[in-house]
Amino acid sequence: MAKKTVCERALEQGEGILRLAPAWVPRSFCIPGRRIKLHPSDYYAFGGERGGIDERWFSSTTPADNGPLTSENEGLSFMVFEDKGSIEKVLLRDAVGELKGGLIGDRLWKKHESWPMYSKFFDNQEPLPHHIHHREKHAALVAKTGKPEAYYFPPQVNNHGGDFPFTFFGFNPGTTKEEVKQCLINFTKGDNKITALSKAHRLELGTGWNVPAGVLHAPGSLCTYEPQKASDVFAMYQSVIQERAVVPEELLWKDTPSNRKGDFDYLMEVMDWEKNIDPDFYKNNFMKPVPVKPLKETKENGYQENWICYKSKDFSAKELTVLPGETVTVKDSAAYGLIMMQGFGKMGVWNIETPALIRFGQLTNDEYFVSESAAKKGVKITNLSKTDPLVMLKHFGPENPDLKF
Secondary structure, eight states: OOOOOHHHHHHHHTTTEEEEEOEEEEOTTOOBOSOSOBOGGGTTTTOGGGOOEEEEEESOOSOOOOGGGOOTTTTOOEEEEEETTEEEEEEHHHHHHHHTHHHHOHHHHHHHSSOOEEEEEEOBSSOOOSEEOOOHHHHGGGTOOOOOEEEEOOGGGOSSOOSOOEEEESOOTTOOHHHHHHHHHTGGGSOOOGGGGSEEEEOOTTOEEEEOTTOOEEOOSSOEEOOEESOOOOEEOOSEETTTEEOOHHHHSTTOOGGGTTOHHHHHHHSOHHHHTOTTHHHHHEEOOEESSOHHHHHHTTEEEEEEEOSOSSOEEEEEEEOTTOEEEEOOSSOEEEEEEEOEEEETTEEEEOOSOBOTTOOOSSEEEEOHHHHHHOEEEEEOOSSSOEEEEEEEOSSOTTOOO
16 A cells, blocks of 8 residues: 555544644735734844735635745645654645645536635735736736635734725726826826725725725725635736835736736726726625524524625635534535634644734644535534634635525
8 A cells, every 4th residue: 555645644634624834925015014913023034125024825825926036935825744743844735736626625626626715814004005906818818817805804803903994996986997097107107196086995893895806906904804816916006105105117017918018008908997986886895794594593502603705706705703612513515724813722633722923934723724525524613711702714715505695
């Protein structure tokens, strides 16, 4: 019999659940909000020229696209296998490639041959520029995939709101294409004032937003949980943030085919114009939590579970709360990644806990990946606290069979 691989042994050891290591990502154009539990001394662990760490990526098989200085495996999650004091790490991307349907399920493997989403914490002190993630047809021109995404604002990582807890989406109804194009032409002339054509929405903890590909958005300064399609494609359309931070022109043309750079008509083509000027954008994209099952039923069984991201076919997410002292078994029809937000306890064979402070490079017990078979069988979770809820966020791939609305 052939010797089992590290990935096979890890999946067996975890009874279908893999432990993951933290994946930290810096952004040169961002100022960390310092709410993602990284040690205060480590926010510039990649070096000052790389910028501060303001993102942690979850269940990621997608490399970060941070330009020529991007480090090896930046943005990629590692599976952790620990046996008799010896630790081995394997890229989750490689584990998926080896275990295939045995990890993510045959449905996803046969269609995508990869884990086609990831999630992250976005933690910036200031708002981001008004920017766009390309749709499939435009991303394909630079050998990438389009990127819809979604936001959820967890109370546990928002002890402060940052400088501007408001997000601009799209453009005001009645805005013309000529007005937007002129803003893009003015990009190198100082503040191009593109957000003057948009509307900012106040961000509310415990709620979220759906952001279709092709829609301009300037994320506010709350720490945000962001499930999204497996891509890091984008372009910045705003030139100055808060009258002091200048966006490099190269980011305006990021992910533009070389033969279209300098062509402002192409930048206009990237936008899904109708979605950007949708008068019902709030109605169509704002998300309040929706109970997975009636609250009375789940509370009687020791837990609460809500859909928190549910308006995209490309991914979805849930928030699971296990009440103090309770043991529950929760079933799902699809594989998922998870990040602990509050409390501690047991999940299957694993000890799970929510760290207060994490050193750069430190392993944790707060992030896992649940195989489809384990999810369908049911994951047993015990909250070992008598006073504190145990809370986790769960991110799923496309076309979740449990998402019925």
